Amino acid sequence: MGASLRRAEAGGSPNPAPWLFEGLADFSGARFFCDAKDDSPLFLRRRSQAKLRVVNFIALSGSAGLWGPAAINATLLAASEINRRGGILGREVEVVFRDAGGDLDDIVRTASEIVDNDDADVIIGSHISAVRVALRKVAKGRVPYIYTPVYEGGERTPGVIAIGETPCRQSKPAIQWLADFKRARRWYLIGSDYVWPWLSHRAIKRYIKASGGRVVGEEFVPMGQHDHEAHIARIKAAKPDVVMISLIGTNSISFNRAFAEHGLAARMLRFCGAMDETVLLGIGADNTENLFCSSGYFADFASRDNDTFRASYQAAFGRCAPPVGSVAESNYEGLKFLETVAARAGSVELRPLMAAAQNVNYRAARGDVAMTDGVARMPIYLAEATGLDFRLVREF
Numbered sequence: 001m002g003a004s005l006r007r008a009e010a011g012g013s014p015n016p017a018p019w020l021f022e023g024l025a026d027f028s029g030a031r032f033f034c035d036a037k038d039d040s041p042l043f044l045r046r047r048s049q050a051k052l053r054v055v056n057f058i059a060l061s062g063s064a065g066l067w068g069p070a071a072i073n074a075t076l077l078a079a080s081e082i083n084r085r086g087g088i089l090g091r092e093v094e095v096v097f098r099d100a101g102g103d104l105d106d107i108v109r110t111a112s113e114i115v116d117n118d119d120a121d122v123i124i125g126s127h128i129s130a131v132r133v134a135l136r137k138v139a140k141g142r143v144p145y146i147y148t149p150v151y152e153g154g155e156r157t158p159g160v161i162a163i164g165e166t167p168c169r170q171s172k173p174a175i176q177w178l179a180d181f182k183r184a185r186r187w188y189l190i191g192s193d194y195v196w197p198w199l200s201h202r203a204i205k206r207y208i209k210a211s212g213g214r215v216v217g218e219e220f221v222p223m224g225q226h227d228h229e230a231h232i233a234r235i236k237a238a239k240p241d242v243v244m245i246s247l248i249g250t251n252s253i254s255f256n257r258a259f260a261e262h263g264l265a266a267r268m269l270r271f272c273g274a275m276d277e278t279v280l281l282g283i284g285a286d287n288t289e290n291l292f293c294s295s296g297y298f299a300d301f302a303s304r305d306n307d308t309f310r311a312s313y314q315a316a317f318g319r320c321a322p323p324v325g326s327v328a329e330s331n332y333e334g335l336k337f338l339e340t341v342a343a344r345a346g347s348v349e350l351r352p353l354m355a356a357a358q359n360v361n362y363r364a365a366r367g368d369v370a371m372t373d374g375v376a377r378m379p380i381y382l383a384e385a386t387g388l389d390f391r392l393v394r395e396f
Helices: 003-008 065-084 105-117 129-139 171-180 195-209 228-240 250-261 277-282 303-315 326-345 350-357
Strands: 052-056 092-099 122-126 145-147 160-163 186-192 214-219 243-248 269-272 291-295 360-364 366-372 375-377 381-386 391-394
Touching: 052 065, 052 105, 052 291, 052 326, 065 092, 065 122, 065 250, 065 303, 065 326, 092 105, 092 381, 092 391, 105 122, 105 129, 122 326, 129 145, 129 195, 129 277, 145 326, 171 269, 171 291, 171 381, 186 195, 186 228, 186 277, 195 214, 195 243, 214 228, 243 250, 250 269, 277 391, 303 360, 326 350, 326 360, 375 381
Parallel strands: 052 092, 052 122, 122 145, 145 160, 186 214, 186 243, 243 269, 269 291
Antiparallel strands: 291 381, 360 366, 366 375, 381 391
């Protein structure tokens, strides 16, 4: 991390603005991460009880690791803005990042040590749902856990609150629109082999049937697999109108590249559930024909909240910073949500904080979000890729 902040000295992208780190933990580098040379089991120093320590489990490696750099930036931006307003309940926000993209046993072991040693006031997670399912067992009833990205829905674990899009809000109206306006009838589903695609596809099959369509094929791909020849062959044979893609990160990139290279992009539509500008950049402008995505956030969406967020992000990290997409914005939003809920509860203790989180309205870069009975509700946008950008088609 320290090296990344010195990129400008070597001719790279500019350093973040100095004000960004006011009120944060020592940003010399290693203090944000577990280091093999640490004197303590976890961090270089014990935390100050005068500060609010937020441990953010972000995928910094693995298939979802491509979202890590922008997610870190967005988290730091939110923390800085909150601290310049006086912090949360008068306590400066101190952010610690931990990798949630590696071996699941290692992630759980790290989280257990953090919770057992009282080294976190709040845990935030931006990682795949398989990690959430494991970490909620660690956090349950002990420390508040805010899960920020799109997920399969249904999270009701005490002490855990999820603020991301769910299939009912994200996919159902988009599927109906594709049926009505693109004559989508035959669907092929392909997703990464873990809980989010498994459970999301169950719901998506119902939505496809309700729209008058049918599923002509479905398969799940192991995380990290990038040879898609067999998948492409089966899709060609099934002749769908739409391929529903629930692949994660680099897996989605390699599949979408192969899809276009085999000449399928001009012949059938693609509809993606975990797609943003970061993934689009990896796919490449020549490979995005007929690619649709639905999400609660797109970087090019014009609004006062998003314009302010993007301007602040560029001012802090420079024009060459990792692009902000829905995953990065969800990390920014996670801290904004915490700020709002803590103010309402008058506490960051588990029970009052979670009680306040069940029904609350808050604002972030994507505008107004309403938590109703623990479920986040926000406008959903359908967009079509145009090169390396998204063109908004419809708001639901």
